[in-house]
Amino acid sequence: MTDPWNPENDPxxxxxxxxxxxxxxxxxxxxxxxxxxxxxxxxxEAGGQAPPPPPPPxxxxxxxxxxxLAEVVPLSPRRGPGRWLxxxxxxxxxxxxxxxxxxxDDTKLETTPAAPVVTVETTTPTTSVAPPEPTSVPSTVPRTxxxxxxxxxxxxxxxxxxxVPRSTTTTRAAGSLTLxxxxxxxxxxxxxxxxxxxxxxLGRYRDADPxxxxxxxxxxxxxxxxxxxxxxxxxDNKLVRFYVTASSRLSSPQGISVGSPSSMIAKVPxxxxxxxxxxxxxxxxxxMTGGAGYLFTVxxxxxxxxSVGTPAGLDLKEACS
Amino acid sequence: MAVATVPSKLETLERARxxxxxxxxxxxxxxxxxxxxxxxxxxxxxxxxxxALQEAYVxxxxxxxxxREDAGFGTWLYRITYNACMDELRRRKPTVLYDWxxxxxxxxVSGSGPEGSIVASDWLSRLLATLPADQxxxxxxxxxxxxxNQAAADLLGVAVGTIASRLSRARATLRxxxxxxxx
Numbered sequence: 209m210t211d212p213w214n215p216e217n218d219p220x221x222x223x224x225x226x227x228x229x230x231x232x233x234x235x236x237x238x239x240x241x242x243x244x245x246x247x248x249x250x251x252x253e254a255g256g257q258a259p260p261p262p263p264p265p266x267x268x269x270x271x272x273x274x275x276x277l278a279e280v281v282p283l284s285p286r287r288g289p290g291r292w293l294x295x296x297x298x299x300x301x302x303x304x305x306x307x308x309x310x311x312x313d314d315t316k317l318e319t320t321p322a323a324p325v326v327t328v329e330t331t332t333p334t335t336s337v338a339p340p341e342p343t344s345v346p347s348t349v350p351r352t353x354x355x356x357x358x359x360x361x362x363x364x365x366x367x368x369x370x371x372v373p374r375s376t377t378t379t380r381a382a383g384s385l386t387l388x389x390x391x392x393x394x395x396x397x398x399x400x401x402x403x404x405x406x407x408x409x410l411g412r413y414r415d416a417d418p419x420x421x422x423x424x425x426x427x428x429x430x431x432x433x434x435x436x437x438x439x440x441x442x443x444d445n446k447l448v449r450f451y452v453t454a455s456s457r458l459s460s461p462q463g464i465s466v467g468s469p470s471s472m473i474a475k476v477p478x479x480x481x482x483x484x485x486x487x488x489x490x491x492x493x494x495x496m497t498g499g500a501g502y503l504f505t506v507x508x509x510x511x512x513x514x515s516v517g518t519p520a521g522l523d524l525k526e527a528c529s
Numbered sequence: 530m531a532v533a534t535v536p537s538k539l540e541t542l543e544r545a546r547x548x549x550x551x552x553x554x555x556x557x558x559x560x561x562x563x564x565x566x567x568x569x570x571x572x573x574x575x576x577x578x579x580x581a582l583q584e585a586y587v588x589x590x591x592x593x594x595x596x597r598e599d600a601g602f603g604t605w606l607y608r609i610t611y612n613a614c615m616d617e618l619r620r621r622k623p624t625v626l627y628d629w630x631x632x633x634x635x636x637x638v639s640g641s642g643p644e645g646s647i648v649a650s651d652w653l654s655r656l657l658a659t660l661p662a663d664q665x666x667x668x669x670x671x672x673x674x675x676x677x678n679q680a681a682a683d684l685l686g687v688a689v690g691t692i693a694s695r696l697s698r699a700r701a702t703l704r705x706x707x708x709x710x711x712x
């Protein structure tokens with residue numbers, strides 16, 4: 209039995225040896241590349257509303273976001289007949305190519321009539337493997353013309369060669385991508401990293417062993433999404449949260465995106481709760497519907513960032529590496 | 530010179546708040562050792578320490594606009610780091626986190642929950658690993674980092690009485706465990 213008069217047994221008194229050891233418990237230095245990785249991540253964050261710079265070396269997305277058309281294949285600054293002659297010649301080449309494909313593989317032709325012309329007309333190469341994404345979210349990953357049998361983001365063979373790239377651009381309008389507890393495009397909460405990667409919408413998972421117990425990692429979007437659109441958070445081998453911290457392209461079904469007035473949150477059905485943002489950056493408003501929900505961070509009556517996730521995913525304050 | 534140092538810090542902070550990443554990095558490096566100390570004591574593993582600090586620093590960068598000067602940048606960053614570490618602890622499942630093969634001792638599989646996931650790299654780490662995460666954080670802050678109860682309460686967002694009770698339990702547990710170790 210504890211003797212309350214014995215100072216050694218008084219739990220309110222710190223043990224000198226333990227205290228001394230605690231105070232001299234020196235931390236190790238950071239691992240190699242810590243600051244380089246951090247600086248790259250900060251630079252990526254620094255873009256805010258602007259397009260983010262390249263991701264950190266330790267966590268590159270598998271594929272780069274689509275650059276502006278002019279950066280893909282710069283057109284001649286002079287506008288003259290030569291440009292159109294070049295296009296016409298390219299079309300002829302394309303037709304010849306299609307004819308060749310027809311002779312060798314009719315089935316393949318059905319899904320690839322527009323590819324060569326797409327490259328010529330728009331200067332935007334497309335992908336040879338269409339990710340299983342909805343047609344409203346076409347792939348935007350630039351590829352070489354030689355590997356482009358299918359229009360981006362769609363398996364429909366009837367897309368006009370001249371309309372494919374315009375369609376691509378149109379579908380990238382701000383707020384045109386809907387994120388909800390039901391998911392984002394082909395992505396669903398609960399997916400494994402492998403399943404998510406198979407959709408073509410999420411890239412490399414930044415954990416050495418995503419199958420290990422307690423693993424946690426994030427992945428950047430690829431395919432039709434830009435690297436700054438959102439971050440996917442995986443815990444225990446499952447996609448538990450989508451973070452949207454800068455991009456205003458993604459929106460909820462109610463039209464809520466980064467920069468929207470906080471009053472719009474009232475449109476979201478579900479059980480609502482509020483907490484102060486832990487670092488003084490405003491208020492966190494959670495709206496849960498069943499097994500998933502939203503977390504909006506509000507500052508000065510505007511939404512500064514938001515997430516969709518499972519309760520456990522939304523409960524994490526700092527994500528993970 | 531002290532007179533020059535204070536304006537310099539304020540200036541650096543202002544530049545960081547204005548979006549100057551280099552200035553923000555300077556701020557981080559000034560406070561990094563303290564943050565590492567906290568993360569190391571809470572997590573006990575360098576990779577996890579780095580993981581938590583990466584997230585904490587990125588979060589601080591994102592949230593810098595909401596930083597209120599009355600809190601003090603170091604305190605503010607400390608709280609972010611603390612939360613990042615607790616998230617890290619919360620996420621992890623029981624695992625063998627320390628290679629005991631060269632020590633001649635038995636492998637230690639940590640217990641369930643956050644309290645179990647610290648690396649037992651020395652006797653103190655082993656003792657800390659026996660504590661629930663909130664008690665571990667409290668004793669690390671008060672006895673390890675020199676916070677008074679009020680400051681720890683402010684940092685952790687709990688009442689002073691909560692700090693006192695956690696501290697009391699943590700000290701009692703550590704004292705008993707340490708006696709057991711040295712018996």
